[in-house]
Amino acid sequence: MEELQNFRPTKAVIDLKAIQSNVSNLRKHLHSDVHIMAVIKANAYGHGDIRVAEVALKAGATMLAVATPEEALHVRQFIADAPILILGAVPVHFAPYAAKYNITLTVFSTEWLEQVAALAPQFEKPLLIHLKVDSGMGRIGVRTAEELHAVYEAAQLENVIVDGIFTHFATADEEQTTFYEHQLATFKKLVASLPKKPRIVHAANTAASLVKEHVQFDAVRFGISLYGLSPSPYVEEHLPYDLRPAFSLETELVHVKQLHKGDTVGYGATYEATEDEWIGTIPVGYADGVIRALANQEFLVQGMRAPIVGRICMDQIMIKLPKKMSVGERVVLIGKQGNDEITMQEWASRLNTIVYEIPCMLTPRIPRVYKA
Numbered sequence: 001m002e003e004l005q006n007f008r009p010t011k012a013v014i015d016l017k018a019i020q021s022n023v024s025n026l027r028k029h030l031h032s033d034v035h036i037m038a039v040i041k042a043n044a045y046g047h048g049d050i051r052v053a054e055v056a057l058k059a060g061a062t063m064l065a066v067a068t069p070e071e072a073l074h075v076r077q078f079i080a081d082a083p084i085l086i087l088g089a090v091p092v093h094f095a096p097y098a099a100k101y102n103i104t105l106t107v108f109s110t111e112w113l114e115q116v117a118a119l120a121p122q123f124e125k126p127l128l129i130h131l132k133v134d135s136g137m138g139r140i141g142v143r144t145a146e147e148l149h150a151v152y153e154a155a156q157l158e159n160v161i162v163d164g165i166f167t168h169f170a171t172a173d174e175e176q177t178t179f180y181e182h183q184l185a186t187f188k189k190l191v192a193s194l195p196k197k198p199r200i201v202h203a204a205n206t207a208a209s210l211v212k213e214h215v216q217f218d219a220v221r222f223g224i225s226l227y228g229l230s231p232s233p234y235v236e237e238h239l240p241y242d243l244r245p246a247f248s249l250e251t252e253l254v255h256v257k258q259l260h261k262g263d264t265v266g267y268g269a270t271y272e273a274t275e276d277e278w279i280g281t282i283p284v285g286y287a288d289g290v291i292r293a294l295a296n297q298e299f300l301v302q303g304m305r306a307p308i309v310g311r312i313c314m315d316q317i318m319i320k321l322p323k324k325m326s327v328g329e330r331v332v333l334i335g336k337q338g339n340d341e342i343t344m345q346e347w348a349s350r351l352n353t354i355v356y357e358i359p360c361m362l363t364p365r366i367p368r369v370y371k372a
Helices: 016-029 041-045 049-059 069-078 092-100 110-117 145-154 178-192 206-211 233-237 344-351 357-361
Strands: 011-015 035-039 063-066 084-086 103-107 127-132 160-166 200-204 219-222 247-252 255-259 277-282 298-301 304-309 317-321 330-337 340-342 368-371
Touching (some): 011 016, 016 049, 049 069, 063 069, 103 160, 200 206, 206 233, 298 317
Parallel strands (some): 011 368, 127 160
Antiparallel strands (some): 277 317, 298 304, 304 317, 330 340
């Protein structure tokens, strides 16, 4: 069989220079001795983990973070040396693989460590772990000094090294700072209570790394804004530098037809033309992550807005064109065209969700094409 090609015109274009710019600007913003941990979980928020990781590391990141063992092993296949931290819980039986492939694990349970103790003497290399403190997020982590000390003591094993400790802020992207300050004070207190400070202390997520002071510690975790997206409207208003969105989504018209008054479009015949109008069909649908809840969203054609009409289908969408156009005309679903732009935030507002969800929900059926 011939090499796989992309025949459908629908594609996501990832601007690698935007990724580079976002990391480089953060590097200038931080103290020189602070590490940047590029968060590339969920396939780099839908942008493509390997290409994003490679560019981020060249631009100044020194560490990578993922969410699952599978993500870590996939990255390690292509990137041999950069430290990789798994931010989520992992099963005990993954520990030997983590040690072998230099993957750092998040740990917060004495029971987990007691089970690892039986495996540790056979590890090919020392296993690095970061202790997780739940300072108020309420997900995973130890909540008290007693719990932290118990985990720390249980981690004093052959072939196990407590390399780091971290927490995660729940409200760093908000103007109100009371809860954020409570979390920070809790974390500092617990870190100070340890017999020995680990090599890497980190607390700042994207929002904190951009707009908060005194939380850089030894490293920051750079997630959503690695991709040029702001964590929240508040952060966007206080950015120390401009972010460059890296993701655009485009396709083209595959059919154009004229409807007359009374003609209908789509499943359920929910759209009825009120006059003569031009309708274009584009080859993208909810199987690609352009879900039906995006009904009434607009796309760009020749720099003009064209609203969705009828119900979004699994593989096709119909849009109302501002005038007669030709098959093959480029359609921008996310990104700039002419003097207008469709942003991920516009989609997020339409769906009553956060911008993080948009690139993650666009499925692998859409090929990612990289622009260097």
